Amino acid sequence: MAKDWNAALYLKFEDERTRPSRDLLAQVPLEAPGLCVDLGCGPGNSTELLAERFPAAAVVGLDTSPDMLASARTRLPQAQFRQDDAATFTLERPADLLFANAVLQWVPDHASLFPRLLTQVAPGGVLAVQMPDNLDEPSHAAMRAAALDGPWSHKLAAAAAARTALPSVGTYYDLLAPDCARVEVWHTIYRHPLEGIPAIIEWVKGTGLRPFLDPLDAQERAGYLEAYAARLAPHYPRQVDGKVLLAFPRLFILARKKG
Amino acid sequence: MAKDWNAALYLKFEDERTRPSRDLLAQVPLEAPGLCVDLGCGPGNSTELLAERFPAAAVVGLDTSPDMLASARTRLPQAQFRQDDAATFTLERPADLLFANAVLQWVPDHASLFPRLLTQVAPGGVLAVQMPDNLDEPSHAAMRAAALDGPWSHKLAAAAAARTALPSVGTYYDLLAPDCARVEVWHTIYRHPLEGIPAIIEWVKGTGLRPFLDPLDAQERAGYLEAYAARLAPHYPRQVDGKVLLAFPRLFILARKKG
Numbered sequence: 001m002a003k004d005w006n007a008a009l010y011l012k013f014e015d016e017r018t019r020p021s022r023d024l025l026a027q028v029p030l031e032a033p034g035l036c037v038d039l040g041c042g043p044g045n046s047t048e049l050l051a052e053r054f055p056a057a058a059v060v061g062l063d064t065s066p067d068m069l070a071s072a073r074t075r076l077p078q079a080q081f082r083q084d085d086a087a088t089f090t091l092e093r094p095a096d097l098l099f100a101n102a103v104l105q106w107v108p109d110h111a112s113l114f115p116r117l118l119t120q121v122a123p124g125g126v127l128a129v130q131m132p133d134n135l136d137e138p139s140h141a142a143m144r145a146a147a148l149d150g151p152w153s154h155k156l157a158a159a160a161a162a163r164t165a166l167p168s169v170g171t172y173y174d175l176l177a178p179d180c181a182r183v184e185v186w187h188t189i190y191r192h193p194l195e196g197i198p199a200i201i202e203w204v205k206g207t208g209l210r211p212f213l214d215p216l217d218a219q220e221r222a223g224y225l226e227a228y229a230a231r232l233a234p235h236y237p238r239q240v241d242g243k244v245l246l247a248f249p250r251l252f253i254l255a256r257k258k259g
Numbered sequence: 260m261a262k263d264w265n266a267a268l269y270l271k272f273e274d275e276r277t278r279p280s281r282d283l284l285a286q287v288p289l290e291a292p293g294l295c296v297d298l299g300c301g302p303g304n305s306t307e308l309l310a311e312r313f314p315a316a317a318v319v320g321l322d323t324s325p326d327m328l329a330s331a332r333t334r335l336p337q338a339q340f341r342q343d344d345a346a347t348f349t350l351e352r353p354a355d356l357l358f359a360n361a362v363l364q365w366v367p368d369h370a371s372l373f374p375r376l377l378t379q380v381a382p383g384g385v386l387a388v389q390m391p392d393n394l395d396e397p398s399h400a401a402m403r404a405a406a407l408d409g410p411w412s413h414k415l416a417a418a419a420a421a422r423t424a425l426p427s428v429g430t431y432y433d434l435l436a437p438d439c440a441r442v443e444v445w446h447t448i449y450r451h452p453l454e455g456i457p458a459i460i461e462w463v464k465g466t467g468l469r470p471f472l473d474p475l476d477a478q479e480r481a482g483y484l485e486a487y488a489a490r491l492a493p494h495y496p497r498q499v500d501g502k503v504l505l506a507f508p509r510l511f512i513l514a515r516k517k518g
Binding site for chain 1 (some may be wrong): 285432433444450452498499504
Protein backbone atom coordinates (compact mmCIF):
# COMPACT_ATOMS: atom_id res chain seq x y z
CA MET A 1 0.00 0.00 0.00
CA ALA A 2 1.39 3.38 -0.99
CA LYS A 3 2.09 5.80 1.83
CA ASP A 4 0.00 8.42 0.10
CA TRP A 5 -3.74 8.38 0.79
CA ASN A 6 -5.73 6.39 -1.70
CA ALA A 7 -8.47 8.69 -2.99
CA ALA A 8 -10.39 5.91 -4.75
CA LEU A 9 -10.63 3.75 -1.62
CA TYR A 10 -11.51 6.74 0.54
CA LEU A 11 -14.36 7.65 -1.82
CA LYS A 12 -15.76 4.10 -1.81
CA PHE A 13 -18.06 5.01 1.08
CA GLU A 14 -18.57 8.58 -0.08
CA ASP A 15 -22.20 9.00 1.03
CA GLU A 16 -21.43 7.83 4.56
CA ARG A 17 -18.15 9.70 4.78
CA THR A 18 -19.68 12.95 3.53
CA ARG A 19 -22.57 12.99 5.97
CA PRO A 20 -20.47 14.24 8.90
CA SER A 21 -19.30 17.18 6.74
CA ARG A 22 -22.89 17.97 5.88
CA ASP A 23 -23.96 17.70 9.50
CA LEU A 24 -21.13 20.01 10.58
CA LEU A 25 -21.78 22.55 7.84
CA ALA A 26 -25.52 22.59 8.65
CA GLN A 27 -24.67 24.10 12.06
CA VAL A 28 -22.42 26.89 10.71
CA PRO A 29 -24.32 30.12 11.45
CA LEU A 30 -22.75 32.27 8.69
CA GLU A 31 -24.65 34.00 5.89
CA ALA A 32 -21.97 35.06 3.39
CA PRO A 33 -18.40 34.36 4.48
CA GLY A 34 -15.71 35.89 2.28
CA LEU A 35 -13.01 33.24 2.69
CA CYS A 36 -13.72 29.58 3.46
CA VAL A 37 -10.73 27.30 4.09
CA ASP A 38 -11.15 23.52 4.01
CA LEU A 39 -8.31 22.14 6.10
CA GLY A 40 -7.40 18.57 5.17
CA CYS A 41 -9.72 18.79 2.17
CA GLY A 42 -9.01 15.23 0.96
CA PRO A 43 -10.50 14.53 -2.48
CA GLY A 44 -12.64 17.68 -2.26
CA ASN A 45 -16.02 16.27 -1.23
CA SER A 46 -16.19 18.56 1.82
CA THR A 47 -14.80 21.48 -0.25
CA GLU A 48 -17.62 20.97 -2.72
CA LEU A 49 -20.17 21.30 0.09
CA LEU A 50 -18.60 24.62 1.13
CA ALA A 51 -18.69 25.91 -2.45
CA GLU A 52 -22.35 24.88 -2.84
CA ARG A 53 -23.47 26.48 0.40
CA PHE A 54 -21.44 29.69 -0.12
CA PRO A 55 -21.28 30.28 -3.89
CA ALA A 56 -19.92 33.84 -3.49
CA ALA A 57 -17.06 32.85 -1.18
CA ALA A 58 -13.42 32.28 -2.07
CA VAL A 59 -12.89 28.60 -1.26
CA VAL A 60 -9.41 27.22 -0.55
CA GLY A 61 -8.57 23.58 0.16
CA LEU A 62 -5.40 22.49 1.96
CA ASP A 63 -4.08 18.94 2.17
CA THR A 64 -0.72 17.19 2.52
CA SER A 65 -1.48 14.47 -0.05
CA PRO A 66 -0.71 15.09 -3.77
CA ASP A 67 -3.08 12.25 -4.74
CA MET A 68 -5.94 13.80 -2.79
CA LEU A 69 -5.19 17.29 -4.15
CA ALA A 70 -5.13 16.03 -7.76
CA SER A 71 -8.50 14.38 -7.21
CA ALA A 72 -9.89 17.55 -5.60
CA ARG A 73 -8.71 19.83 -8.46
CA THR A 74 -10.49 17.62 -11.00
CA ARG A 75 -13.63 17.60 -8.93
CA LEU A 76 -13.81 21.31 -8.22
CA PRO A 77 -11.84 23.41 -10.76
CA GLN A 78 -13.24 26.72 -9.46
CA ALA A 79 -11.65 26.33 -6.00
CA GLN A 80 -7.99 26.77 -5.08
CA PHE A 81 -6.09 23.78 -3.71
CA ARG A 82 -2.70 24.01 -2.05
CA GLN A 83 -0.36 21.50 -0.44
CA ASP A 84 -0.06 22.39 3.21
CA ASP A 85 -0.13 20.79 6.65
CA ALA A 86 -2.86 21.28 9.25
CA ALA A 87 -0.19 21.20 11.96
CA THR A 88 1.84 24.14 10.59
CA PHE A 89 -0.11 26.14 7.99
CA THR A 90 -0.69 29.87 8.15
CA LEU A 91 -3.11 31.83 5.97
CA GLU A 92 -2.36 35.12 4.19
CA ARG A 93 -5.56 36.52 5.66
CA PRO A 94 -7.76 35.03 8.38
CA ALA A 95 -10.65 32.81 7.26
CA ASP A 96 -14.29 33.60 7.89
CA LEU A 97 -14.86 29.87 8.02
CA LEU A 98 -12.07 27.46 8.93
CA PHE A 99 -13.50 24.02 8.26
CA ALA A 100 -11.58 20.94 9.42
CA ASN A 101 -13.39 17.69 8.73
CA ALA A 102 -11.76 14.39 9.75
CA VAL A 103 -8.20 15.71 9.82
CA LEU A 104 -7.22 17.07 13.24
CA GLN A 105 -7.26 13.62 14.85
CA TRP A 106 -3.94 13.10 13.06
CA VAL A 107 -2.41 16.26 14.56
CA PRO A 108 -0.91 15.99 18.07
CA ASP A 109 -1.08 18.42 21.00
CA HIS A 110 -4.55 19.89 20.70
CA ALA A 111 -3.96 22.15 23.70
CA SER A 112 -1.60 24.15 21.46
CA LEU A 113 -3.33 23.45 18.16
CA PHE A 114 -6.81 24.76 18.88
CA PRO A 115 -5.83 28.22 20.17
CA ARG A 116 -3.48 28.50 17.17
CA LEU A 117 -6.30 27.58 14.78
CA LEU A 118 -8.39 30.38 16.26
CA THR A 119 -5.64 32.87 15.32
CA GLN A 120 -6.34 31.93 11.69
CA VAL A 121 -10.05 32.84 12.04
CA ALA A 122 -11.35 36.38 11.48
CA PRO A 123 -13.33 38.16 14.23
CA GLY A 124 -16.93 36.90 14.07
CA GLY A 125 -15.74 33.95 11.99
CA VAL A 126 -16.24 30.27 12.71
CA LEU A 127 -13.95 27.33 13.42
CA ALA A 128 -15.80 24.11 12.53
CA VAL A 129 -14.21 20.76 13.39
CA GLN A 130 -15.21 17.13 13.12
CA MET A 131 -12.98 14.26 14.27
CA PRO A 132 -13.56 10.51 14.53
CA ASP A 133 -13.64 9.57 18.21
CA ASN A 134 -13.74 5.84 17.73
CA LEU A 135 -10.54 4.48 19.29
CA ASP A 136 -12.55 2.72 22.01
CA GLU A 137 -14.92 1.08 19.53
CA PRO A 138 -14.53 -2.69 18.88
CA SER A 139 -13.55 -1.80 15.28
CA HIS A 140 -10.41 -0.08 16.58
CA ALA A 141 -9.73 -1.95 19.81
CA ALA A 142 -9.55 -5.12 17.68
CA MET A 143 -6.85 -3.55 15.48
CA ARG A 144 -4.63 -3.07 18.50
CA ALA A 145 -5.42 -6.44 20.06
CA ALA A 146 -4.68 -8.30 16.80
CA ALA A 147 -1.46 -6.29 16.38
CA LEU A 148 -0.11 -7.43 19.75
CA ASP A 149 -0.97 -11.10 19.27
CA GLY A 150 0.90 -12.52 16.28
CA PRO A 151 4.28 -12.91 14.58
CA TRP A 152 3.87 -9.31 13.29
CA SER A 153 3.76 -7.81 16.79
CA HIS A 154 7.28 -6.33 16.66
CA LYS A 155 6.45 -4.52 13.41
CA LEU A 156 3.20 -3.05 14.75
CA ALA A 157 4.29 -1.87 18.19
CA ALA A 158 4.31 1.75 17.02
CA ALA A 159 1.05 1.61 15.06
CA ALA A 160 -1.26 1.75 18.03
CA ALA A 161 0.44 4.97 19.13
CA ALA A 162 -0.21 6.77 15.81
CA ARG A 163 -3.34 8.30 17.29
CA THR A 164 -4.10 8.95 20.92
CA ALA A 165 -7.53 9.36 22.48
CA LEU A 166 -9.05 12.81 22.11
CA PRO A 167 -9.13 15.18 25.08
CA SER A 168 -12.47 15.58 26.89
CA VAL A 169 -15.31 17.75 25.65
CA GLY A 170 -14.71 20.10 28.58
CA THR A 171 -11.07 20.53 27.58
CA TYR A 172 -12.00 21.69 24.07
CA TYR A 173 -14.65 23.99 25.50
CA ASP A 174 -12.15 25.60 27.86
CA LEU A 175 -9.53 25.99 25.13
CA LEU A 176 -11.93 27.91 22.90
CA ALA A 177 -14.42 29.70 25.18
CA PRO A 178 -12.16 32.62 26.23
CA ASP A 179 -11.88 33.92 22.63
CA CYS A 180 -15.33 32.89 21.42
CA ALA A 181 -18.86 34.26 21.60
CA ARG A 182 -20.26 30.73 21.45
CA VAL A 183 -18.81 27.22 21.61
CA GLU A 184 -20.84 24.12 20.78
CA VAL A 185 -19.45 20.62 21.23
CA TRP A 186 -21.34 17.43 20.49
CA HIS A 187 -20.85 13.79 19.56
CA THR A 188 -22.79 11.90 16.94
CA ILE A 189 -22.58 8.11 16.94
CA TYR A 190 -23.48 7.01 13.43
CA ARG A 191 -24.43 3.41 12.74
CA HIS A 192 -23.56 2.42 9.21
CA PRO A 193 -25.37 -0.66 7.88
CA LEU A 194 -22.64 -2.60 6.04
CA GLU A 195 -22.53 -5.93 4.23
CA GLY A 196 -20.81 -7.97 6.93
CA ILE A 197 -17.35 -8.02 8.51
CA PRO A 198 -15.46 -7.75 5.18
CA ALA A 199 -17.21 -4.42 4.54
CA ILE A 200 -16.13 -3.12 7.96
CA ILE A 201 -12.55 -4.01 7.05
CA GLU A 202 -12.88 -2.30 3.66
CA TRP A 203 -14.15 0.78 5.49
CA VAL A 204 -11.28 1.06 7.95
CA LYS A 205 -8.67 0.13 5.32
CA GLY A 206 -9.21 3.62 3.91
CA THR A 207 -8.25 5.30 7.20
CA GLY A 208 -7.57 3.82 10.64
CA LEU A 209 -6.22 0.43 9.54
CA ARG A 210 -3.51 1.93 7.34
CA PRO A 211 -0.82 2.25 10.05
CA PHE A 212 -1.33 -1.45 10.86
CA LEU A 213 -1.06 -2.66 7.25
CA ASP A 214 1.69 -0.39 5.94
CA PRO A 215 4.55 -2.04 7.90
CA LEU A 216 3.62 -5.62 6.90
CA ASP A 217 4.56 -7.75 3.90
CA ALA A 218 1.84 -9.49 1.89
CA GLN A 219 1.84 -12.72 3.91
CA GLU A 220 1.81 -10.96 7.28
CA ARG A 221 -0.94 -8.70 6.06
CA ALA A 222 -3.15 -11.65 5.16
CA GLY A 223 -2.54 -13.21 8.58
CA TYR A 224 -3.15 -9.98 10.41
CA LEU A 225 -6.41 -9.31 8.52
CA GLU A 226 -7.65 -12.80 9.34
CA ALA A 227 -6.88 -12.31 13.04
CA TYR A 228 -8.53 -8.88 12.94
CA ALA A 229 -11.70 -10.25 11.29
CA ALA A 230 -11.98 -12.98 13.93
CA ARG A 231 -11.83 -10.40 16.70
CA LEU A 232 -14.46 -8.20 15.04
CA ALA A 233 -17.06 -10.93 14.53
CA PRO A 234 -18.51 -11.19 18.08
CA HIS A 235 -19.10 -7.42 18.25
CA TYR A 236 -20.99 -7.07 14.97
CA PRO A 237 -23.85 -9.59 14.86
CA ARG A 238 -25.93 -9.80 11.69
CA GLN A 239 -29.19 -7.87 11.73
CA VAL A 240 -32.46 -9.27 10.39
CA ASP A 241 -31.49 -8.25 6.83
CA GLY A 242 -28.01 -9.79 7.03
CA LYS A 243 -26.19 -6.49 7.50
CA VAL A 244 -24.00 -5.41 10.40
CA LEU A 245 -24.14 -1.99 12.09
CA LEU A 246 -20.79 -0.22 12.36
CA ALA A 247 -20.99 2.26 15.26
CA PHE A 248 -18.87 5.30 14.49
CA PRO A 249 -18.67 8.08 17.10
CA ARG A 250 -17.53 11.48 15.89
CA LEU A 251 -16.77 14.65 17.85
CA PHE A 252 -18.01 18.00 16.51
CA ILE A 253 -16.80 21.43 17.61
CA LEU A 254 -18.24 24.72 16.41
CA ALA A 255 -16.68 27.90 17.78
CA ARG A 256 -17.69 31.43 16.80
CA LYS A 257 -14.88 33.86 17.48
CA LYS A 258 -15.71 37.10 19.26
CA GLY A 259 -16.55 39.91 16.80
CA MET B 260 -47.63 21.86 39.42
CA ALA B 261 -50.45 21.11 37.01
CA LYS B 262 -50.54 17.66 35.47
CA ASP B 263 -50.78 19.24 32.03
CA TRP B 264 -47.55 20.14 30.29
CA ASN B 265 -46.41 23.67 30.86
CA ALA B 266 -45.83 25.22 27.45
CA ALA B 267 -44.08 28.33 28.83
CA LEU B 268 -41.52 26.33 30.80
CA TYR B 269 -40.96 23.91 27.92
CA LEU B 270 -40.23 26.82 25.59
CA LYS B 271 -37.76 28.43 27.99
CA PHE B 272 -34.90 26.58 26.29
CA GLU B 273 -36.49 26.73 22.86
CA ASP B 274 -33.29 27.07 20.81
CA GLU B 275 -31.71 24.03 22.42
CA ARG B 276 -34.91 22.00 22.41
CA THR B 277 -35.60 22.75 18.76
CA ARG B 278 -32.17 21.76 17.50
CA PRO B 279 -32.89 18.01 17.63
CA SER B 280 -36.02 18.58 15.50
CA ARG B 281 -33.95 20.53 13.00
CA ASP B 282 -31.25 17.86 12.97
CA LEU B 283 -33.83 15.14 12.42
CA LEU B 284 -35.67 17.03 9.68
CA ALA B 285 -32.38 17.79 7.88
CA GLN B 286 -31.98 14.06 7.23
CA VAL B 287 -35.48 13.52 5.79
CA PRO B 288 -34.92 12.67 2.10
CA LEU B 289 -38.33 13.84 0.81
CA GLU B 290 -38.88 16.54 -1.82
CA ALA B 291 -42.60 17.33 -1.62
CA PRO B 292 -44.59 15.17 0.80
CA GLY B 293 -48.37 15.58 0.61
CA LEU B 294 -49.22 14.94 4.26
CA CYS B 295 -46.85 15.61 7.18
CA VAL B 296 -47.97 14.54 10.64
CA ASP B 297 -46.21 15.88 13.73
CA LEU B 298 -46.84 13.32 16.46
CA GLY B 299 -46.56 14.83 19.96
CA CYS B 300 -46.32 18.29 18.43
CA GLY B 301 -46.07 20.09 21.77
CA PRO B 302 -46.31 23.88 21.40
CA GLY B 303 -45.77 23.64 17.65
CA ASN B 304 -42.09 24.47 17.31
CA SER B 305 -41.37 21.22 15.45
CA THR B 306 -44.61 21.61 13.44
CA GLU B 307 -43.42 25.04 12.34
CA LEU B 308 -40.19 23.50 11.02
CA LEU B 309 -42.22 21.00 8.95
CA ALA B 310 -44.40 23.78 7.52
CA GLU B 311 -41.32 25.86 6.60
CA ARG B 312 -39.52 23.01 4.91
CA PHE B 313 -42.61 21.72 3.05
CA PRO B 314 -44.79 24.78 2.34
CA ALA B 315 -47.07 22.86 -0.07
CA ALA B 316 -47.79 20.00 2.36
CA ALA B 317 -50.83 19.51 4.56
CA VAL B 318 -49.41 19.68 8.08
CA VAL B 319 -51.23 18.10 11.03
CA GLY B 320 -50.08 18.19 14.67
CA LEU B 321 -51.27 15.69 17.29
CA ASP B 322 -50.78 16.01 21.03
CA THR B 323 -52.52 14.90 24.23
CA SER B 324 -52.11 18.23 26.03
CA PRO B 325 -54.74 20.99 25.62
CA ASP B 326 -52.24 23.61 26.86
CA MET B 327 -49.69 22.58 24.24
CA LEU B 328 -52.32 22.45 21.48
CA ALA B 329 -53.62 25.94 22.36
CA SER B 330 -50.07 27.26 22.17
CA ALA B 331 -49.46 25.48 18.86
CA ARG B 332 -52.66 26.86 17.26
CA THR B 333 -51.64 30.40 18.15
CA ARG B 334 -48.17 29.85 16.76
CA LEU B 335 -49.17 28.21 13.49
CA PRO B 336 -52.76 29.04 12.44
CA GLN B 337 -52.34 27.48 8.97
CA ALA B 338 -51.76 23.96 10.35
CA GLN B 339 -54.36 21.60 11.80
CA PHE B 340 -54.00 20.52 15.42
CA ARG B 341 -55.92 17.68 17.00
CA GLN B 342 -55.95 16.09 20.42
CA ASP B 343 -54.77 12.51 20.06
CA ASP B 344 -52.41 10.03 21.65
CA ALA B 345 -49.20 8.70 20.08
CA ALA B 346 -49.95 5.30 21.63
CA THR B 347 -53.35 4.84 20.00
CA PHE B 348 -53.90 7.29 17.11
CA THR B 349 -54.82 6.29 13.58
CA LEU B 350 -54.79 8.57 10.53
CA GLU B 351 -57.54 8.86 7.93
CA ARG B 352 -54.89 8.42 5.25
CA PRO B 353 -51.26 7.37 5.67
CA ALA B 354 -48.68 10.12 6.12
CA ASP B 355 -45.84 10.81 3.69
CA LEU B 356 -43.87 12.00 6.68
CA LEU B 357 -44.65 10.81 10.20
CA PHE B 358 -42.50 12.96 12.46
CA ALA B 359 -42.21 12.08 16.16
CA ASN B 360 -39.86 14.36 18.06
CA ALA B 361 -39.33 13.77 21.80
CA VAL B 362 -42.60 11.94 22.39
CA LEU B 363 -42.23 8.18 21.93
CA GLN B 364 -40.04 7.79 25.01
CA TRP B 365 -43.29 8.18 26.97
CA VAL B 366 -45.01 5.34 25.07
CA PRO B 367 -44.36 1.77 26.29
CA ASP B 368 -43.75 -1.41 24.26
CA HIS B 369 -41.76 -0.20 21.29
CA ALA B 370 -41.66 -3.70 19.82
CA SER B 371 -45.38 -3.28 19.08
CA LEU B 372 -45.37 0.48 18.62
CA PHE B 373 -42.82 0.85 15.82
CA PRO B 374 -44.34 -1.67 13.38
CA ARG B 375 -47.73 -0.08 14.06
CA LEU B 376 -46.34 3.40 13.32
CA LEU B 377 -45.10 2.11 9.96
CA THR B 378 -48.67 1.13 9.07
CA GLN B 379 -49.53 4.85 9.29
CA VAL B 380 -46.83 5.74 6.72
CA ALA B 381 -47.50 5.70 2.96
CA PRO B 382 -45.31 3.57 0.63
CA GLY B 383 -42.09 5.50 -0.01
CA GLY B 384 -42.83 7.72 2.97
CA VAL B 385 -40.67 8.36 6.00
CA LEU B 386 -40.95 7.69 9.72
CA ALA B 387 -38.66 10.13 11.57
CA VAL B 388 -38.17 9.72 15.31
CA GLN B 389 -36.10 11.43 17.99
CA MET B 390 -36.11 10.39 21.64
CA PRO B 391 -34.05 11.48 24.64
CA ASP B 392 -31.83 8.58 25.68
CA ASN B 393 -30.51 10.11 28.86
CA LEU B 394 -31.71 7.89 31.70
CA ASP B 395 -28.13 6.85 32.44
CA GLU B 396 -26.83 10.42 32.55
CA PRO B 397 -25.98 11.91 35.97
CA SER B 398 -28.84 14.41 35.44
CA HIS B 399 -31.32 11.54 35.55
CA ALA B 400 -29.54 9.00 37.74
CA ALA B 401 -29.48 11.69 40.45
CA MET B 402 -33.27 12.09 40.22
CA ARG B 403 -33.72 8.43 41.09
CA ALA B 404 -31.02 8.39 43.76
CA ALA B 405 -32.44 11.46 45.51
CA ALA B 406 -35.95 9.96 45.29
CA LEU B 407 -34.90 6.83 47.19
CA ASP B 408 -33.01 8.66 49.93
CA GLY B 409 -35.35 10.93 51.89
CA PRO B 410 -38.70 11.19 53.74
CA TRP B 411 -40.39 11.43 50.30
CA SER B 412 -39.20 7.99 49.19
CA HIS B 413 -42.60 6.26 49.62
CA LYS B 414 -44.25 8.88 47.39
CA LEU B 415 -41.65 8.58 44.64
CA ALA B 416 -41.29 4.80 44.38
CA ALA B 417 -43.31 4.76 41.15
CA ALA B 418 -41.67 7.79 39.56
CA ALA B 419 -38.47 6.07 38.51
CA ALA B 420 -40.54 3.52 36.61
CA ALA B 421 -42.36 6.16 34.49
CA ARG B 422 -39.81 5.66 31.74
CA THR B 423 -37.70 2.60 31.05
CA ALA B 424 -34.44 2.50 29.13
CA LEU B 425 -34.80 2.41 25.36
CA PRO B 426 -34.21 -0.84 23.46
CA SER B 427 -30.91 -1.20 21.62
CA VAL B 428 -30.14 0.37 18.28
CA GLY B 429 -30.11 -3.09 16.71
CA THR B 430 -33.61 -3.80 18.03
CA TYR B 431 -35.05 -0.72 16.33
CA TYR B 432 -33.20 -1.58 13.14
CA ASP B 433 -34.65 -5.10 13.13
CA LEU B 434 -38.18 -3.87 13.87
CA LEU B 435 -38.12 -1.54 10.87
CA ALA B 436 -35.80 -3.06 8.25
CA PRO B 437 -38.21 -5.71 6.89
CA ASP B 438 -40.69 -3.09 5.64
CA CYS B 439 -38.19 -0.37 4.78
CA ALA B 440 -35.90 0.47 1.88
CA ARG B 441 -33.49 2.18 4.27
CA VAL B 442 -33.13 2.52 8.04
CA GLU B 443 -30.73 4.94 9.69
CA VAL B 444 -30.20 5.02 13.44
CA TRP B 445 -27.83 7.34 15.25
CA HIS B 446 -27.24 9.03 18.59
CA THR B 447 -26.25 12.63 19.10
CA ILE B 448 -24.92 13.65 22.50
CA TYR B 449 -25.49 17.38 22.79
CA ARG B 450 -23.66 19.40 25.42
CA HIS B 451 -25.66 22.42 26.45
CA PRO B 452 -23.67 25.20 28.17
CA LEU B 453 -25.92 26.27 31.05
CA GLU B 454 -25.57 28.78 33.89
CA GLY B 455 -24.79 26.32 36.68
CA ILE B 456 -26.68 23.61 38.53
CA PRO B 457 -29.90 25.68 38.97
CA ALA B 458 -30.15 25.96 35.17
CA ILE B 459 -29.86 22.18 34.81
CA ILE B 460 -32.73 21.81 37.27
CA GLU B 461 -34.81 24.37 35.36
CA TRP B 462 -34.13 22.41 32.19
CA VAL B 463 -35.29 19.03 33.52
CA LYS B 464 -38.25 20.56 35.40
CA GLY B 465 -39.89 20.97 31.99
CA THR B 466 -39.69 17.25 31.25
CA GLY B 467 -37.96 14.41 33.11
CA LEU B 468 -38.22 15.83 36.63
CA ARG B 469 -42.00 16.21 36.49
CA PRO B 470 -42.89 12.70 37.70
CA PHE B 471 -40.64 13.29 40.74
CA LEU B 472 -42.14 16.67 41.68
CA ASP B 473 -45.81 16.07 40.94
CA PRO B 474 -46.44 13.70 43.90
CA LEU B 475 -44.78 15.99 46.49
CA ASP B 476 -46.12 18.85 48.61
CA ALA B 477 -44.30 22.19 48.67
CA GLN B 478 -42.04 21.38 51.63
CA GLU B 479 -41.07 17.94 50.32
CA ARG B 480 -40.45 19.42 46.92
CA ALA B 481 -37.97 21.94 48.34
CA GLY B 482 -36.16 19.20 50.24
CA TYR B 483 -36.07 16.91 47.26
CA LEU B 484 -34.73 19.64 44.96
CA GLU B 485 -31.98 20.44 47.47
CA ALA B 486 -30.97 16.77 47.67
CA TYR B 487 -31.09 16.51 43.88
CA ALA B 488 -28.88 19.59 43.41
CA ALA B 489 -26.29 18.21 45.84
CA ARG B 490 -26.08 14.99 43.86
CA LEU B 491 -25.71 16.84 40.55
CA ALA B 492 -22.85 19.10 41.62
CA PRO B 493 -19.89 16.66 41.39
CA HIS B 494 -20.84 15.66 37.83
CA TYR B 495 -21.09 19.15 36.38
CA PRO B 496 -17.92 21.12 37.17
CA ARG B 497 -17.75 24.75 36.13
CA GLN B 498 -15.98 25.46 32.86
CA VAL B 499 -13.53 28.33 32.38
CA ASP B 500 -16.42 30.75 31.72
CA GLY B 501 -18.40 29.64 34.78
CA LYS B 502 -20.91 27.55 32.81
CA VAL B 503 -21.62 23.84 33.14
CA LEU B 504 -22.05 21.43 30.21
CA LEU B 505 -25.23 19.35 30.31
CA ALA B 506 -24.63 16.20 28.28
CA PHE B 507 -27.87 15.14 26.60
CA PRO B 508 -27.86 11.96 24.46
CA ARG B 509 -30.68 11.58 21.97
CA LEU B 510 -31.58 8.65 19.71
CA PHE B 511 -32.60 9.33 16.10
CA ILE B 512 -34.36 6.89 13.78
CA LEU B 513 -35.12 7.54 10.13
CA ALA B 514 -36.92 4.81 8.21
CA ARG B 515 -38.01 5.03 4.58
CA LYS B 516 -40.85 2.61 3.88
CA LYS B 517 -40.62 0.46 0.77
CA GLY B 518 -42.28 2.13 -2.23
